[in-house]
Amino acid sequence: MSHVKTDHVIYKTDDLIASDIDAYLNVHQHKSLLRFITCGSVDDGKSTLIGRLLYDSKMIFEDQLATLQSDSKRMGTQGEDIDFALLVDGLAAEREQGITIDVAYRFFATEKRKFIVADCPGHEQYTRNMVTGASTADLAVILIDARKGVLVQTRRHSYLVKLLGIRNIVLAVNKMDLIDYDQATYDAIVTEYTAFAASIGIHDFTAMPISGFKGDNITERSVHMPWYMGQPLIAHLETVALDNDADQAKPLRMPVQWVNRPNLDFRGFSGQIATGIVRPGDAIRVLPSGKTSTISKIVTLDGELSKAVAGQSVTLCFTDEIDCSRGDVIAAADNPPEVSDQFESTIVWMADDPLIPGRAYWLKLGTQTVSATVQSPKFTVNVNNMEHMAAKTLELNAIGVAEILTDKPIVFEPYMNNHVLGGYILIDKISNATVAAGMLHFSLRRAQNVHWQATDIGREAHAALKNQKPKILWFTGLSGSGKSTIANEVEKTLHLLNRHTFLLDGDNIRHGLNKDLGFTETDRIENIRRVGEVAKLMADAGLIVLTAFISPFRAERDMVRAMMPEGEFVEIFVDTPLAVAEARDVKGLYKKARAGQLKNFTGIDSPYEPPEKPDIKVNTVEMSAAEAAEHIVRQLMPLK
Amino acid sequence: MTKSLTHLERLEAEAIHIMREVIADAEKPVMLYSVGKDSAVMLHLARKAFYPSSPPFPLLHIDTTWKFKAMYALREKAARDAGMELLVHQNPEATARGINPFDHGSLHTDMWKTEGLKQALDQHGFDVTFGGARRDEEKSRAKERIFSFRTATHIWDPKNQRPELWNLYNTRKAKAESIRVFPISNWTELDIWQYIHLENIEIVPLYFSAPRPTVTRDGMLLMVDDERFPLKDGEVPVERSIRFRTLGCYPLTGAVESHATTLPEIIQEMLLTTTSERQGRAIDHDQAASMEKKKQEGYF
Numbered sequence: 001m002s003h004v005k006t007d008h009v010i011y012k013t014d015d016l017i018a019s020d021i022d023a024y025l026n027v028h029q030h031k032s033l034l035r036f037i038t039c040g041s042v043d044d045g046k047s048t049l050i051g052r053l054l055y056d057s058k059m060i061f062e063d064q065l066a067t068l069q070s071d072s073k074r075m076g077t078q079g080e081d082i083d084f085a086l087l088v089d090g091l092a093a094e095r096e097q098g099i100t101i102d103v104a105y106r107f108f109a110t111e112k113r114k115f116i117v118a119d120c121p122g123h124e125q126y127t128r129n130m131v132t133g134a135s136t137a138d139l140a141v142i143l144i145d146a147r148k149g150v151l152v153q154t155r156r157h158s159y160l161v162k163l164l165g166i167r168n169i170v171l172a173v174n175k176m177d178l179i180d181y182d183q184a185t186y187d188a189i190v191t192e193y194t195a196f197a198a199s200i201g202i203h204d205f206t207a208m209p210i211s212g213f214k215g216d217n218i219t220e221r222s223v224h225m226p227w228y229m230g231q232p233l234i235a236h237l238e239t240v241a242l243d244n245d246a247d248q249a250k251p252l253r254m255p256v257q258w259v260n261r262p263n264l265d266f267r268g269f270s271g272q273i274a275t276g277i278v279r280p281g282d283a284i285r286v287l288p289s290g291k292t293s294t295i296s297k298i299v300t301l302d303g304e305l306s307k308a309v310a311g312q313s314v315t316l317c318f319t320d321e322i323d324c325s326r327g328d329v330i331a332a333a334d335n336p337p338e339v340s341d342q343f344e345s346t347i348v349w350m351a352d353d354p355l356i357p358g359r360a361y362w363l364k365l366g367t368q369t370v371s372a373t374v375q376s377p378k379f380t381v382n383v384n385n386m387e388h389m390a391a392k393t394l395e396l397n398a399i400g401v402a403e404i405l406t407d408k409p410i411v412f413e414p415y416m417n418n419h420v421l422g423g424y425i426l427i428d429k430i431s432n433a434t435v436a437a438g439m440l441h442f443s444l445r446r447a448q449n450v451h452w453q454a455t456d457i458g459r460e461a462h463a464a465l466k467n468q469k470p471k472i473l474w475f476t477g478l479s480g481s482g483k484s485t486i487a488n489e490v491e492k493t494l495h496l497l498n499r500h501t502f503l504l505d506g507d508n509i510r511h512g513l514n515k516d517l518g519f520t521e522t523d524r525i526e527n528i529r530r531v532g533e534v535a536k537l538m539a540d541a542g543l544i545v546l547t548a549f550i551s552p553f554r555a556e557r558d559m560v561r562a563m564m565p566e567g568e569f570v571e572i573f574v575d576t577p578l579a580v581a582e583a584r585d586v587k588g589l590y591k592k593a594r595a596g597q598l599k600n601f602t603g604i605d606s607p608y609e610p611p612e613k614p615d616i617k618v619n620t621v622e623m624s625a626a627e628a629a630e631h632i633v634r635q636l637m638p639l640k
Numbered sequence: 641m642t643k644s645l646t647h648l649e650r651l652e653a654e655a656i657h658i659m660r661e662v663i664a665d666a667e668k669p670v671m672l673y674s675v676g677k678d679s680a681v682m683l684h685l686a687r688k689a690f691y692p693s694s695p696p697f698p699l700l701h702i703d704t705t706w707k708f709k710a711m712y713a714l715r716e717k718a719a720r721d722a723g724m725e726l727l728v729h730q731n732p733e734a735t736a737r738g739i740n741p742f743d744h745g746s747l748h749t750d751m752w753k754t755e756g757l758k759q760a761l762d763q764h765g766f767d768v769t770f771g772g773a774r775r776d777e778e779k780s781r782a783k784e785r786i787f788s789f790r791t792a793t794h795i796w797d798p799k800n801q802r803p804e805l806w807n808l809y810n811t812r813k814a815k816a817e818s819i820r821v822f823p824i825s826n827w828t829e830l831d832i833w834q835y836i837h838l839e840n841i842e843i844v845p846l847y848f849s850a851p852r853p854t855v856t857r858d859g860m861l862l863m864v865d866d867e868r869f870p871l872k873d874g875e876v877p878v879e880r881s882i883r884f885r886t887l888g889c890y891p892l893t894g895a896v897e898s899h900a901t902t903l904p905e906i907i908q909e910m911l912l913t914t915t916s917e918r919q920g921r922a923i924d925h926d927q928a929a930s931m932e933k934k935k936q937e938g939y940f
Contacts, residue, residue: 021908033647104782105775107828114647135805248642257660262693272657301691311645313656423806432812434802
């Protein structure tokens with residue numbers, strides 16, 4: 001089959017390729033790169049538009065075209081014409097198989113630029129998919145069907161584009177051929193969109209009337225719409241200003257990925273420059289430590305550089321031996337970013353399991369990974385009408401604003417100023433899944449104004465006076481497993497050994513400190529968090545603290561472990577099968593739970609996650625409480 | 641004064657960033673090395689990412705014993721030049737059973753490559769494997785993530801993959817799980833050739849046209865690379881001026897007739913060509929959605 005020529009100019013200059021390939025290569029090696037996202041559904045002609053761009057830039061080969069032509073006849077919607085949408089669809093079968101597709105990436109190039117198109121298929125999961133695709137885009141093409149005008153989905157797409165901080169927006173009013181290229185209809189759509197866009201803070205966008213199917217205003221100005229004075233789509237994409245250039249004008253920031261240390265004589269810091277320009281001799285500051293030095297050289301395999309700019313991956317060396325490691329940020333000495341541990345943030349939830357406020361997740365921002373907890377959302381946003389709604393959590397595809405706290409200070413900038421130091425993902429600590437994406441807005445003042453007050457008598461002094469090593473003996477197990485009984489026995493033994501101890505019991509704490517908490521997942525997490533903090537204070541005072549709480553979730557037990565110095569947190573699993581605990585039913589709670597009178601009861605309608613590697617495990621079926629206690633104390637020796 | 645980065649500079653910086661992110665968290669990484677042009681680019685990028693250190697991982701060649709002779713010749717040299725250890729794995733079961741592409745069809749790829757790769761990864765306990773796959777190679781790859789998570793038995797679970805936002809990669813995994821990482825996902829075939837040209841990267845001479853002995857089978861132009869090629873009665877190899885756009889097992893890799901002997905000429909031919917790169921590979925035409933299936937089974 002011969003190659004099918006389109007009836008208009010294509011971007012690739014076949015002549016130059018054939019006549020002077022070296023000249024052609026020289027041009028093409030200096031192309032820039034633009035990443036963009038197309039927003040719209042198949043109904044808006046999105047796939048047709050992308051297919052058209054690929055086709056017109058000759059990214060389609062003869063074998064693919066042959067398939068396309070036979071497919072167009074067989075299942076296309078365009079009669080004898082080529083159905084461009086078939087070039088990029090083909091994901092339907094995968095959807096049926098339940099394969100999650102966030103984003104499909106397509107590639108094409110013109111004389112001036114290479115393009116990467118993020119194409120987010122489908123309506124379901126749309127928020128999650130679009131946020132993923134938009135996160136790397138310099139520009140968004142928002143497609144509108146000229147026959148339908150501004151729809152709910154147009155608002156949704158525009159809101160997400162704004163949320164992700166995409167500055168270049170193209171409003172492509174598509175299918176102009178189906179409304180006879182009518183200017184009045186087009187103008188009315190643009191006017192309506194302008195008003196809506198302003199209401200969500202979009203003040204600048206480029207509107208154009210197109211037909212992806214017929215090729216109007218794609219590569220060339222359409223002869224059908226002489227009233228349109230602007231550029232065709234491709235010319236706009238080829239000339240729009242790149243984020244990467246704007247990033248170079250900002251102050252230097254480079255998150256350190258890796259310390260490059262091939263031998264004792266060389267110590268360099270490898271990373272990709274997020275913003276700014278760096279040159280040998282520049283004064284820099286390493287965050288969060290704040291230590292300063294000077295750039296001695298910029299090292300690459302191609303030789304030392306006289307400067308490096310945002311977007312480049314390089315290795316920097318300093319004139320001084322100062323501490324710097326992965327997670328640190330190298331910044332302009334006179335204009336460093338902020339450091340904080342409390343933020344207001346917008347969060348997009350991407351997992352089937354909803355957000356659990358108070359639970360610790362891993363937060364990855366730049367090259368920093370820290371433990372973080374999200375508070376209950378202040379509100380969620382309805383992406384269809386931008387209304388704020390009250391919410392206690394975030395479900396899949398929800399977007400909310402909440403406070404987020406990290407366990408140690410991180411180097412950051414507001415997302416709107418710097419996507420690299422303001423955008424982050426949250427990772428579930430147990431499943432390792434990426435559960436959310438977030439954008440930091442600002443640091444909360446209390447983090448800046450509350451400082452740690454150093455006291456002279458430290459925890460070592462407290463412990464030394466008591467002649468013991470402080471510990472938290474954390475008993476976990478089902479209700480009725482025997483935690484309180486065994487913990488009580490252990491404390492008696494320790495007391496006889498002249499140890500200074502204190503027993504925090506679940507029921508007792510709920511009579512006082514935690515009497516405002518119930519038994520929902522969120523309240524259970526807060527319950528454990530407070531007990532953890534109290535136990536930590538007591539350990540700081542030098543005590544051996546025993547705690548007897550069901551503490552059903554691994555994540556919270558690990559959170560308390562992480563609060564303590566290595567070796568001071570001892571997880572003791574009181575392993576009693578559910579059937580045995582239920583048969584004992586000392587407090588009659590299982591009976592109530594089974595009768596439905598008690599909600600969220602661990603083991604019945606709320607899960608218990610047993611420790612994977614407890615420090616000590618006791619089996620209460622084979623051991624009596626006294627034997628279990630003796631076993632535990634033996635494991636704890638020596639106590640000094 | 642700003643300096644606009646070219647698309648190749650940005651693709652290079654992205655690939656280097658990805659490689660360094662992997663190294664920061666991986667316990668025992670490895671880079672697959674097939675001796676092809678994509679592998680040549682990957683190896684070059686690895687050298688750049690860690691310079692002046694050597695790349696802190698070995699190269700792994702999953703050998704089928706049926707590669708072109710010229711590929712074996714370049715393999716050792718490339719590893720030596722980069723100062724990297726080269727590991728070669730041949731599936732002993734495939735050796736014992738004499739599995740070959742002439743008699744065993746798709747079993748050849750399955751045993752040597754898919755099974756061979758799993759064996760090698762298990763044997764060495766590699767937790768992260770770099771591969772040179774690209775999204776433009778085939779329609780089904782357009783949606784591939786850069787980090788692909790595999791279960792302890794190397795299964796790719798399509799429902800359990802992670803969204804990739806900004807340049808943030810979640811590299812956390814459970815024990816025994818592994819990750820395959822594709823740093824040149826966003827490169828096209830043209831990018832690869834341009835980069836090889838610009839960076840002067842050494843590639844197997846088979847990519848350049850030369851007179852070579854060939855026969856035609858099922859519409860594919862095959863090179864008779866050694867005496868193991870079973871000629872049919874009366875079949876005589878014909879010398880033709882050919883080159884290859886991709887390289888794999890020689891009995892499965894179709895050549896194109898060409899007179900391109902320099903990189904610019906190769907690129908010129910590529911730009912004027914009318915067929916896609918993977919057409920030269922018998923493996924893709926085996927069955928519908930064949931790549932998808934092979935991937936789920938653990939092939940790259």
